Amino acid sequence: MTLIDLRSDTCSQPTRAMREAMAWADVGDDVYGDDPTVKELETESAALLGKQDAVYMPSGTMTNQVGIRAHTEPGDAVLFDQNAHVYLLEGGAPAAYSGTLPRLLPGIRGIFTAADVAAAVGRPHPFFPSTVPAPVKLLCIENTHNLGGGTVWPLEQLLAATAAGRQLGLNLHLDGARLWHASAATGIDVAEYAAPFDTVSVCFSKALGAPVGSCLAGPAELVARARRFKQQIGGGFRQAGIVAAGALYALRQHRSQLPEVHANAKRFAVTVSQMDGIDLDPAHVETNIVLFRLTRGSSAAFVDQAHRLGLHVLPSGADGIRAVFYLDISADDADRAATVVGKTLAAL
Template sequence: MIDLRSDTVTRPTAAMREAMARAEVGDDVWGDDPSINAFEQAVADSAGKASGLFFPSGTQSNLCALLTHCQRGEEVIAGHYSHIFRDEGGGAAALGSVTVQPLLHAEDGSLPLDALRAAVKGDDIHHARSRLLALENTFRGRVLPADYALAATAQAHAQGLATHLDGARLFNASVATGLTLAELCEGFDSVSLCFSKGLGAPVGSLLLGEADFIARARRWRKTLGGGMRQAGLLAAACHHAFEHHVARLAEDHDNARRLAEGLGTIPGVEVRACDTNMVFTAFPEAHCGALQAHLASQGILAAVGPVTRWVTHLDVSAVAIDRVVATVNDYVSRAGSDLTTAAG
């Protein structure tokens, strides 16, 4: 089976499972799980932050960051297509009485600095007080420009905001640009990193920040039900991924380019390539169901829609990519002029 629905579908490697089996464990709520402690500090050091806190998911890590930065009745400024605003169940509002003010994205995920400056509210009692700027890197497979991130965080700080980075795929950005993790985290008061996407761990995210921030976040994590016990088994998988799977993300990026180039040669298929491990294609809506079924019949999973996201990861090889391109081409050849006419 070739699964291109997301990089969240990755499975632990044999070496990762072995690392999990060998992990020393303790009770993390008490702070004495050695595997978690070592993992948190190793990543924090690499990112140039003082401390880290282990979470079961990136959604919970982001939510905990928002609740730690903001009080009831305050607001976060984020992109209108950001994961924090659209894809995390409205958790900040539902659980923290924190609102999100969405701003229109540029294609690379940046928020125009003029719009950001104008969006910040002060202490007028009519308004939710702006407290936090949240950015995302990568955004739909695009790397957030480093110069922009520095300018935006500096402006936010000058206007009295804290800054948070949803870095679910920040390691992809690091590999794509050659910038270090610390360089990409510069300017952000907190950063959320995910290890269960392209890095291939079965579960796990980290929230990074200064020691006092992480101490406050630890209390929120417990409130949210994220305090775990002998979770060093999970941290060991993430630590293995951190040490062994980061550089190989370049293979996923190469495979995404290979996929984009291959699909781009097929008549009627519109392709938008990205900087990292995602490819977006446009298909006529009338063909989406049939194409998805055809792919599934050939052992290929994809969430086909008018805009389809294909995501490469460590369980997808270059040979598999060629098979996907051939299968899509086979369907388009059978559909013939009907598909190209509908696309036009």
């Protein structure tokens, strides 16, 4: 039986049409700004997000971290949700690359409030020396939220949190690796989600199924600064149009398929939630990520046994499991995956 790989939506494979587009892409040296396909991708991404410019990079980690570096100086503090991808799953890069101090917000499934932002920044008394605490310079928000289970920020709450940050003098960065999913789930345009933010990172190799890359979008002057840090961190491409063509194809052709991805994730979640030994509320499955908890046994033993039976998933803590759906996973695959979950529970 073919292994069903639900470890991540980064496990998708480029389609034949996407490979054709990549094979015949117009290319140049991107370091010199000569690659026409990269420039086309950057221009189209910026327009979709309602920003002046965008810069293409190899990964979402790079666009996030270059974004943070572009907004800050070493010793500045940055506000993150306590379970943010930028904070937990990017190799400690905010500290290693930008030299920033994380200040964590008590989000619930990745979503916090304007009051949380205000409390984290505070208003020091004038008697207290302003040079003592690290200055808070940046607020980062993740939409959809990975470790929250693909949660979508309610627009009203997003606007309230970003307005609070702006009133406190903070710059704003959106980790929108799966922003395409948020838009598909709600019908709200990506530009509307992106509007409050100075910079936005979007990924083409997750939701949209391209093999490589993300864009960082924002004001032209800030994107120009980001290009310097992209080069500094080792992100300079040469004939990058070959991979940018895959991202451009995905951007144009694959966004319309995301509701089907969501439906398959929900289909799987509803079936699994009815199994003895699983704690899962299908109402929490808003997009393509399914998180569930085992009421007995360990996640390590579960993922090992599931893999032996033909399902590849990841542990999420001592008793949690994460399954991520994407373009390559059909409704039949979702049903087969749920069957393996049942067999795994029985075997354990």
